[in-house]
């Protein structure tokens with residue numbers, strides 16, 4: 654456990670998770686300025702320090718209690734846990750919650766000309782990856798032997814460079830695979846960013862701060878997933894219209910001036926309202942449909 658009485662949070666310095674991690678903490682009311690050159694950023698309004706590091710270092714820092722909290726991809730967390738289990742090192746973290754960014758998957762991929770049937774097609778072949786432990790677990794469960802080619806970056810170029818027959822790497826849109834003449838054959842792990850806490854007990858003041866941050870994170874994420882919906886609806890189709898609003902319980906129904914056949918509906922929906930639903934609402938006679946973002950939410 655850290656000895657400092659300021660709460661330490663590790664986030665990725667620069668990369669796929671850095672902007673979203675910083676944005677999330679800022680949305681929770683933590684005020685800080687990041688200096689690109691500096692590893693540490695002190696919050697102005699709360700006893701919190703942000704440590705800006707390589708994402709691979711975050712699970713270890715949390716597991717060892719060097720920092721109190723961390724924001725990390727589940728893929729990197731799980732890989733580090735498997736690595737530490739292998740060498741008998743403490744690998745515990747408290748998983749506080751998944752976050753709403755950093756969605757990707759760890760997949761097997763092979764060159765377009767490779768006749769892939771199932772994972773057994775890779776028997777005895779060489780697979781390039783930055784995730785040797787997740788790959789090993791998957792292949793061991795299937796009873797397939799293969800050869801490792803450990804690369805920290807540029808994994809997708811390995812087959813073309815003659816370093817490997819296939820790869821096991823992160824995919825989101827698939828554009829990188831396509832650009833490198835590869836296709837995805839098997840998803841071996843699905844990942845999101847998550848908020849984790851060091852094992853063991855925090856001091857009461859730090860615990861109170863973590864509770865406060867957690868409640869705010871919950872509010873921020875919930876608000877981002879929700880929408881405020883306003884519309885006018887014919888009373889005749891009111892029930893059908895309300896049923897179409899995703900996750901909107903007990904919407905407010907208000908009378909309209911000089912119109913007894915129509916009402917105004919105000920509702921908080923637990924998810925976005927897609928165009929298809931808006932078109933269905935319109936077909937049921939709804940009009941003046943407004944879908945608005947919600948900035949904050951509590952209770």
Ligand SMILES: Nc1ncnc2c1ncn2[C@@H]1O[C@H](COP(=O)(O)OP(=O)(O)OP(=O)(O)O)[C@@H](O)[C@H]1O
Nearest residue numbers: 665668669670707708709726729755756757823825
């Ligand atoms: N294409 C993607 N879309 C969404 N999330 C992704 C994508 N690629 C990676 N991620 C998530 O973001 C994390 C960080 O990815 P990034 O590519 O920035 O890592 P990195 O190059 O290892 O960075 P670092 O320099 O910090 O080691 C990944 O571990 C994964 O959880």
Ligand SMILES: O=P(O)(O)OC[C@H]1O[C@H](OP(=O)(O)OP(=O)(O)O)[C@H](O)[C@@H]1O
Nearest residue numbers: 669806807823824825826827828829830
């Ligand atoms: O399926 P896609 O949408 O193409 O995304 C996948 C790519 O994204 C990540 O790399 P990133 O772009 O973060 O750069 P990096 O290789 O420098 O980490 C990942 O390592 C893949 O290479």
Ligand SMILES: [Mg+2]
Nearest residue numbers: 707708709710
């Ligand atoms: Mg990394």
